[in-house]
Amino acid sequence: MNKVDKILDQFTDPLTGSVHGAVFIAIDSSGKIIYHRAAGKASLDDENAPALQTDSLYWIASMTKLVTAIAVMQLVERGIVSLDEDVRTIVPELRDIQILEDIRNESNQLHLKPVQGKITLRNLMCHTAGFVYDSSSPLLQKWSKSHGRTAYTFCGSMAGYHHPLLFEPDTSWGYGAGLDWAGRVIECVTNSTLEDYMQTHIWSKLGAVSTTFHPELHRDTLPPQMGMGYRVSVGQGTKSLKSGPIILKQPAQDDLGGIGLFSTPMDFVKLLSALLDGGYPLLTRESVDVLLQPQLSEASREAMPRPLGAQMRRVLGIKDAGDTQQADHSLAGTVTLRDIAGRRRAGTVNWSGLPNLHWWIDRQNGIAATLFTQVMPLGDAAVTSLLIDLEESLYAALEESGGHMKTHVKL
Numbered sequence: 109m110n111k112v113d114k115i116l117d118q119f120t121d122p123l124t125g126s127v128h129g130a131v132f133i134a135i136d137s138s139g140k141i142i143y144h145r146a147a148g149k150a151s152l153d154d155e156n157a158p159a160l161q162t163d164s165l166y167w168i169a170s171m172t173k174l175v176t177a178i179a180v181m182q183l184v185e186r187g188i189v190s191l192d193e194d195v196r197t198i199v200p201e202l203r204d205i206q207i208l209e210d211i212r213n214e215s216n217q218l219h220l221k222p223v224q225g226k227i228t229l230r231n232l233m234c235h236t237a238g239f240v241y242d243s244s245s246p247l248l249q250k251w252s253k254s255h256g257r258t259a260y261t262f263c264g265s266m267a268g269y270h271h272p273l274l275f276e277p278d279t280s281w282g283y284g285a286g287l288d289w290a291g292r293v294i295e296c297v298t299n300s301t302l303e304d305y306m307q308t309h310i311w312s313k314l315g316a317v318s319t320t321f322h323p324e325l326h327r328d329t330l331p332p333q334m335g336m337g338y339r340v341s342v343g344q345g346t347k348s349l350k351s352g353p354i355i356l357k358q359p360a361q362d363d364l365g366g367i368g369l370f371s372t373p374m375d376f377v378k379l380l381s382a383l384l385d386g387g388y389p390l391l392t393r394e395s396v397d398v399l400l401q402p403q404l405s406e407a408s409r410e411a412m413p414r415p416l417g418a419q420m421r422r423v424l425g426i427k428d429a430g431d432t433q434q435a436d437h438s439l440a441g442t443v444t445l446r447d448i449a450g451r452r453r454a455g456t457v458n459w460s461g462l463p464n465l466h467w468w469i470d471r472q473n474g475i476a477a478t479l480f481t482q483v484m485p486l487g488d489a490a491v492t493s494l495l496i497d498l499e500e501s502l503y504a505a506l507e508e509s510g511g512h513m514k515t516h517v518k519l
Contacts, residue, residue, distance in 0.1 A: 112145075112505065115498055117147055119494045120147040120149075122148075122346050125346055126348065126490035126494070127337070127346070127349070127494065128148050129482075130146070130160075130481045131160065131164070131479070132145060132480075133374070133377045134477035135476050139381045142502075146160040147160065148160050150332065151334075151351070152337050163318065163372045163373070164332055165331050165333040165334065166333070166334050166372065166480050166482055167336075167369075170459060170461045171376065171459065171460070171461040172366060173366050173440075173441070175365075175369060175379065176287045176291050177233055177287065177440045178379070178440075179291075180293070180439070185391065185392060188297050191230040193226075194228065196227055198293050198296050199292050199293055199296055202289065205227070205272065207276060208247060208271075209221060210247050223273065223276065224276055229290055229293060230403060232293075234404060234408070234437045235282060235284060235437065236281055236404065236408045236437075237289075238274055238276065238277055239273060239282065241285060242260055242261055242271055243261040243262070244283070244415075248271050251271065257271075262356045264356060264357035264361050265357075265361040266361075266362045278405055278408065279408070280408060280411040281409070281412040281437070282415060283415055287366035288364050289365075291364065291366070302365055303363045309390075310390060313389045314379060315378065318372045319371040319376075320369070321364070321368045323370045335351050336352055336353065336463060336482045336483075337349035337350065339488055339490075355484070373478060376480075380467060383399070383469055383476070384474065384476040398439065400471070402438060402445070403436070403438055409435075409436055413426050413434075417486070417487050419487035420487070423466070423492060423495065423496070424442060424458075425444065433445060440457055441458050442458055443455065443456070444457075450500050451499050452468060455470075455472055464483045464487075465479065465482075466495050481494075
């Protein structure tokens with residue numbers, strides 16, 4: 109694993125590196141940690157800041173989606189919800205939702221039309237419902253402005269997702285607030301907050317004690333929070349980063365199932381370990397199979413590569429935005445459909461978080477791993493290179509050892 113160490117050191121070098129700090133953890137299917145290290149500093153502002161630890165607190169943003177997807181599958185197992193029922197019968201705020209078209213009528217108002225089919229949990233979890241984050245949609249921004257709307261994606265409230273769809277469900281693919289609305293489904297059917305549900309049914313079962321939607325309520329017991337860095341130039345080592353605030357408004361008004369969690373690498377890897385090992389104590393193996401299998405229609409799969417963005421296409425081995433055969437989407441994240449040489453195998457599921465955090469689960473090779481950083485903006489090319497270099501080195505070490513790598517402690 110010396111090469112993995114060198115890669116982390118190279119990328120976090122204060123003079124020549126590109127990130128101020130990173131944690132990389134990999135586990136095998138028995139729950140044993142096969143690599144576990146933090147490198148760099150937790151803060152950009154303090155030259156004497158202590159070395160980064162593997163239990164520092166991070167805003168994990170869209171890595172929250174995996175946790176919400178697991179919570180949904182728990183309710184499916186118990187027969188409380190179905191993946192294919194219309195969620196508009198469950199969530200009052202969605203009952204009158206419409207589809208926004210870029211057509212203006214005689215009164216110069218943007219055109220809205222009714223939804224023809226159902227909006228299902230499967231749609232919400234696979235990003236095929238028609239929800240697209242307003243932060244990435246000029247059309248929705250135009251609609252918000254015309255309505256005097258001030259709520260937005262990162263306002264810390266579900267009001268940020270009270271906007272029209274951009275396409276009829278199951279006819280395309282657009283990244284948005286589907287899992288935030290799936291979180292609302294969970295709250296409506298359990299009559300609890302998403303925070304309380306997850307603490308009871310997920311984190312307490314894993315022995316994970318540092319994950320929450322509301323870090324402001326637990327400062328005395330949570331570990332120190334890693335500082336956020338904003339990329340302002342290329343090169344110059346970590347001087348290419350400037351410190352800045354988390355863009356999610358704090359304290360959050362609602363428990364946002366798509367972007368709201370704060371967690372630590374050690375807590376999150378316990379979640380990955382449960383899925384890699386068949387689901388216990390969170391889900392049955394059959395539910396994990398459903399959670400991680402490809403779900404998209406042909407039309408949705410064809411629409412997905414371009415809005416994924418260049419850096420996620422690099423992660424997935426998609427060399428051309430028109431390639432519709434390399435990746436699909438599961439209820440939990442994107443799915444690689446073909447082996448990537450020297451890296452993950454077909455069937456690997458992965459996703460990321462806005463400040464350039466990543467996770468993947470490769471059930472064929474019995475490997476799951478996560479890379480934690482706090483670097484903005486989304487899709488940082490240097491962090492993508494770090495992720496791919498770490499992954500290639502990890503798999504090379506696995507191959508050299510004949511699949512029997514020296515393990516550290518069990519989670």
